[in-house]
Amino acid sequence: MRTWHRTLLILASVVLPAQTVQGQAVCSAPHSSPVLARGGTIKTLAPGSGWFQTSVFRQSSGAFFDPTGDRRPYLANGRADTYSLYLTGAVGVVRGIDVWFQVPVHRLTFADITGERARSGIGDPRASIRVSPQIFGTDAIPLAVRAGVKLPGTDFPVDPRVLPLGEGQRDWEVSLEAGQGFGGPDLTGYVLGWVGYRWRERNDETGRKPGDEAFAHAGFGVRWRSWHVELAAEVMSGRPSERFGLELDTGRRQLLQIQPTLGFDLGRGTFEITAAVPLAGKNLPTGPGVSLGYRFAWGAY
Secondary structure, three states: OHHHHHHHHHHHHHHHHHHHOOHHHHOOOOOOOOHHHHHOEOOOOOEOOEEEEEEEEEEEEOEEEOOOOOEEEOHHHOEEEEEEEEEEEEEEEEOOEEEEEEEEEEEEEEEEOOEEEEEEEEOOOEEEEEEOHHHHOOOOOOEEEEEEEEOOOOOOOOOOOOOOOOOOOOEEEEEEEEEEEEEOOOEEEEEEEEEEEEEEOOEOOOOEEOOOEEEEEEEEEEEEOOEEEEEEEEEEEEOOEEEOOEEEHHHOOEEEEEEEEEEEEEOOEEEEEEEEEEEEEEOOEOOOEEEEEEEEEEOOO
16 A cells, blocks of 8 residues: 555656646746836837847746645645746847847756656747837837747657656747836836737647637836836736647646836846746746846847
8 A cells, every 4th residue: 555655646746747847837928028118118129229138037836826726735745946047139120020039948856755857958939020000100109019939949758757848839929018108317107018819739749738828917117217126917817728639627827926126227238136926826836936137238229
């Protein structure tokens, strides 16, 4: 009886974390554009102008939101740790159109009483194109439309004992973004936000199709001289996943989190520290995360 109990414990501690310990799951919609706050407007980048940001992220969690939304500790005293490096950039192509890209590199570990498993490598890269009314020669409407794709960066492991760095399939998404600044030259406030939808393809290697997801982000910030602070909230709600044609309601991903940010100008760029604090969710880690990033820009934006 003890042998069967230990065998089941080992299997559960291997399979369950694989569903929640994923580098790509650390953010519900990691496509925010820092220049929205910087310029106090939603305008796309001027042709030839751009920015590049290097950021590191860490999340540590001993629990996860289960399929019912309850916080549940990992079995066998498990703990999941995510260390990520994000390389993100954007550049203006023509008036009213810019392009955006992001490449993540992850280091994932999961440790429990059965041992420790770890994996490092490239996560799922993303790219998108943004179009604003500037393409028609007007700056009067503070809106932009973004269309993007997420590609598998690493082969999805068939072995459940190997931690996945991504989800092994393409995602397509569209979002409507808005943002506006107000105030004087020394003290400026701004609001920004977006709503969107993500269509998720099937992973042919596993026969699993993650559920499509709706997402939204809203934030308010203040810039005073070289300093700025921002408080934002993100929400993501997914549909049931599918496995070999069967719909699994327990496979929904959901997330509600807040993101406070503190930033200041440093040298030719801007340094930011952002926390990600999950408040509620399903099938995602409960632990808070923190990121440190440095962004520099060129041209007029």
